[in-house]
Amino acid sequence: VPEGHTIHRLASAHNRLFAGHALRADSPQGRFADGAARITGLVLDRAEAHGKHLLHAYGGDVWLHVHLGLYGRFDDGTAPPPEPVPTVRLRLSANGHWADLRGPNRCELLTAPQVAALRARLGPDPLRADADPSLAWERIRRARVPVATLLLDQSVVAGVGNVYRAEVLFRQAVPPHLPGRELGRERFDAVWRDLVTLMREGVRAGRIDTVADEHSPQAQGRAPRQDRHGGEVYVYRRAGMPCLVCGTPVRGATLGARRLYWCPTCQR
DNA sequence: GTGATATGCGGAT
DNA sequence: TCCGCCTATCACT
Numbered sequence: 001v002p003e004g005h006t007i008h009r010l011a012s013a014h015n016r017l018f019a020g021h022a023l024r025a026d027s028p029q030g031r032f033a034d035g036a037a038r039i040t041g042l043v044l045d046r047a048e049a050h051g052k053h054l055l056h057a058y059g060g061d062v063w064l065h066v067h068l069g070l071y072g073r074f075d076d077g078t079a080p081p082p083e084p085v086p087t088v089r090l091r092l093s094a095n096g097h098w099a100d101l102r103g104p105n106r107c108e109l110l111t112a113p114q115v116a117a118l119r120a121r122l123g124p125d126p127l128r129a130d131a132d133p134s135l136a137w138e139r140i141r142r143a144r145v146p147v148a149t150l151l152l153d154q155s156v157v158a159g160v161g162n163v164y165r166a167e168v169l170f171r172q173a174v175p176p177h178l179p180g181r182e183l184g185r186e187r188f189d190a191v192w193r194d195l196v197t198l199m200r201e202g203v204r205a206g207r208i209d210t211v212a213d214e215h216s217p218q219a220q221g222r223a224p225r226q227d228r229h230g231g232e233v234y235v236y237r238r239a240g241m242p243c244l245v246c247g248t249p250v251r252g253a254t255l256g257a258r259r260l261y262w263c264p265t266c267q268r
Numbered sequence: 269g270t271g272a273t274a275t276g277c278g279g280a281t
Numbered sequence: 282t283c284c285g286c287c288t289a290t291c292a293c294t
Contacts, residue, residue, distance in 0.1 A: 001275050052276075070276045071288040087288070103288040105276065154277090161275045208275080236275085257282075258276090 002068040004159020005202030007049040008127045010074050012203075014047035014056065014092075014099065017076060021094040028084035028091060029102075035109045036090060038062065044094075051125050051158025055115060063115045066090075069105025076100070125158040126195040127203065133192045140188060143180030148260055150180045151191075160195065164202075166236040166261045167210040168194050175267045176260055207231040215244050235261040 022043050025036035042058040049055070054074075056064035068074070081098035084091055090101040101107060110118070123139070124131035139156045140147065150156045151165045160168075169176050172191050174183065183191075202208050209231035216232065234244055239252025239261055248265040 003275055006275085067276080069287070070274060071286090072276090073288080089287095103286095105278090105287075152276095163275050165275095 002052060002070075002072065003161030003164055003199075003202070003208065004049065004051055004125060004127055005199045005208070007052050007054050007068070007159070008199075008203050009206060010054055011047040011049040013076060014044070014054075017097040017099065018044045018092065018094050019046055020044070024093045026084070026091045026093075028088040029086055032090050032107050035064070035107070038109060039064065039092075049125075049159075050119055050128065051122050051154055052161070053118060053122070053158075061112050063110040063112065065106060065108050065110045065115070065118065066101060066104050067106035069103070072102065072104035074099055074101050121155055122158040123154065123156045126192065127159055127199050133189075136192070137185065137188050140180040140183060141185070145180060146177045146255065147174060147180050147183050148176035148255055152256075152258060157195070159199065162258055163208050163233065163236045164195065164198060164210075167208070167233055168198060170234045170263060170267060171198075171210065171212075173267050176255070176262045205231070208233065210234060211244065235263055237261065 020043065022041055023039055025039035027033045027036040039058065039062070042060070042062060045057040045059060047054065047056050052067060054066040058064070066072070076097060076099040079093070079096045079098055081091065081093065081100070084100075087102045088100045089104055089107050092099045124133055124135050136157050140150050143150055148165060148169060151160050151168070152162065168191055171194055172187065174187060174191065198208075198210055211232045211234060215234075235250050238250045240249055242248070243250055243263040243266060246263065246265045248263055251262055251264050253260050
């Protein structure tokens with residue numbers, strides 16, 4: 001379920017399955033029929049992720065832009081594909097494989113200048129080799145708003161969602177309401193480095209799992225606690241439950257329109 | 269069957 | 282600050 005690691009994983013899968021092949025595209029749901037018709041017959045040059053945005057580069061200045069939003073998902077498999085159900089916005093087929101997209105927030109074709117404009121409004125992505133974290137730091141060091149708000153702002157850092165926000169602030173002992181300009185360069189660097197570590201591990205494992213071994217219930221002989229996202233976490237969605245490190249009840253609050261979770265003892 | 273919930277985001281108020 | 286969108290899942294009846 002989609003934070004940046006999911007999108008990078010999808011880009012890798014689509015490169016592996018489809019790059020270099022001419023695609024067939026369909027829209028069983030009908031809402032992307034025109035776009036599917038334009039993609040059909042084109043060769044996928046490459047797929048890439050920037051934050052939570054998935055891009056397919058086709059020949060002839062045709063780009064596919066997908067944003068999964070809260071509900072979207074991409075599934076793939078070996079041909080033959082399952083019967084297309086009416087919720088499938090886009091089905092791609094080639095090279096003995098298929099991929100189905102359903103429930104996306106965005107699924108559209110863009111030109112190269114439109115792709116450039118999209119990239120221009122995104123901050124550095126911890127999962128991209130070309131990321132320049134100093135661009136994020138320049139925003140954060142001047143900001144009066146809480147660091148928790150800044151981490152979810154995709155123009156500051158691209159790809160971080162609500163789970164990684166809560167978990168990286170816990171792991172780096174940063175109080176979430178601390179104004180960005182009070183964070184300091186050293187703690188920013190530590191947060192960035194930890195995001196790179198956590199999100200790379202998320203790409204590798206295909207799920208978010210942030211609990212270090214020494215704190216893991218598994219390491220203490222108990223079954224790992226898994227949330228609906230499939231991994232193990234310190235504070236995300238654990239309001240009222242004891243902190244895995246100090247036992248203090250985890251706090252939950254609303255910041256902006258999003259839920260925020262933190263340990264008031266570990267993060268001060 | 270129904271209702272609550274969700275890792276996102278943009279637009280209206 | 283709220284609403285709407287798009288879908289799946291799970292705890293309930």
